[in-house]
Amino acid sequence: MSIDFKGRVAIVTGAGGGLGRQHALALAARGARVLVNDLGGAVDGAGGSTGAAQAVVDEIRAAGGEAIANGASVTDFGAVQAMVRQAVDAWRRIDILVNNAGILRDKSFAKMALDDFRLVMDVHLMGAVHCTKAVWPLMVEQKYGRIVMTTSSSGLYGNFGQANYGAAKMALVGLMQTLSIEGAKNNIHVNCLAPTAATRMTEGLMPEAVLRALKPEAVVPAMLVLASSDAPNRTILCAGAGTFEAAHVTLTPGAWIGTDAQxxxxxxxxxxxxxxxxxxxxxxxxxxxxxxxxxxxxxxxxxx
Known part of the structure; x- marks a missing residue:
């Protein structure tokens, strides 16, 4: 079975570099028309420029694909709505949303400022909520949609110094769980991708030899499967260095204990x-x- 995206329109957020860039390039290479979104800020979210998104658009066009650039911040719902209108005005529909945009503000919880906690939640969680809310009515109307949330092992299993990031990433799993149920009747499949990849956001967290092994390209096959017409629904795919796993939220059989004083x-x-x-x-x-x-x-x- 060949996975292709001819006739499909995709939005990839945070696609000016790293993993998002690879997602956008891969979707375009397989026929999708791609809106490349990137605020163009630093890893911690500071600053902004459309240059990064435009550079990826130029790469796609040079390879014969179709793409447009967008510099909206996913934290701004009005700007996100305008981004969606930009894609619809250009290509009449939106089939795929890859919620990839994110930032880091790492510190131990004891030393973490509440503003840094809120900002990371705002970008990762509310950013995905804004983008998903903006495309949802279109996907309902066309009876088709594929949405990929980017979660993380830091959310699924925890990681020192990333209480804000982990909380936001696990929240995206909860969002996926319910949206996958609500979207099923309209053929909207919602899944999560938990990548392990060497990007600007991870370069200070891992040894150099490990970073070389973790090319962002190695994660892309999982995204392509989750964005495809034959995508599963309500799946958490983990990917890194060519290895793919699935994570599950499980329930043990448990035992009846009672409710009395003892x-x-x-x-x-x-x-x-x-x-x-x-x-x-x-x-x-x-x-x-x-x-x-x-x-x-x-x-x-x-x-x-």
Missing amino acids: APERLAARLAEVTMQAGETVPQSGAAQGTNEVGKAMAQLAKT
């Missing part, structure tokens, strides 16, 4: 049983937790 002590005594992963499932909605809990309670009542 329940806390019994729970503490049986905590290993409650947290045991054998038999865990991947719930299809949040209702599964309540169903499991009530089911065990009713089964216990039936015994008494």
Whole structure:
């Protein structure tokens, strides 16, 4: 099966360099018309210029593709709406949104300013919300859409000094979980990509030899699958150095403990049983937790 994007229109945010640039180039190489968005700021979000986005557009056009540049900040919903109108005015539709824009403001939580926490949440989480909100009505109307959220192992599993970044990245998983349910009836598939790649945002975090092995290009196949017409829905794909994995939010079978005055002590005594992963499932909605809990309670009542 060949994955191609002929006739498709894509928006890639944060696409002026690093992983976003590779996403834009790869989509264009396979036939997509691409709006390349990039604020052109520093890794911490300071400054701004459309030069980075235009340079990627020039690369795409030089290779025979179609692309336009946009310098909107994803934190500005009005600017994001104008960006979407720019794509629609040029190409009449939007099929793919890759929410890739992000910044870093790393520090231990004890030393982290609240402004740095808010800004990282604003760019990663609200930036993705703004872009998704702006394209959602179009995708509903055309009964087709592919949205890729960029999460991170720092959100899924934690990383010292990245409380703000990790919180924002895990929030995107929660956003994906619900939007994938709400969009399914209109053929809108929403997934997450957790990349490990050497970019401006990671160059100070890893040894040089490791950075050389982690080319951003190695992550791109996962994005192409998640953006394709045959994309899964509600999947967290992890990718780095040519290796691909999937992450899952699971629910253990658990145990009925009861609710009387001694329940806390019994729970503490049986905590290993409650947290045991054998038999865990991947719930299809949040209702599964309540169903499991009530089911065990009713089964216990039936015994008494």
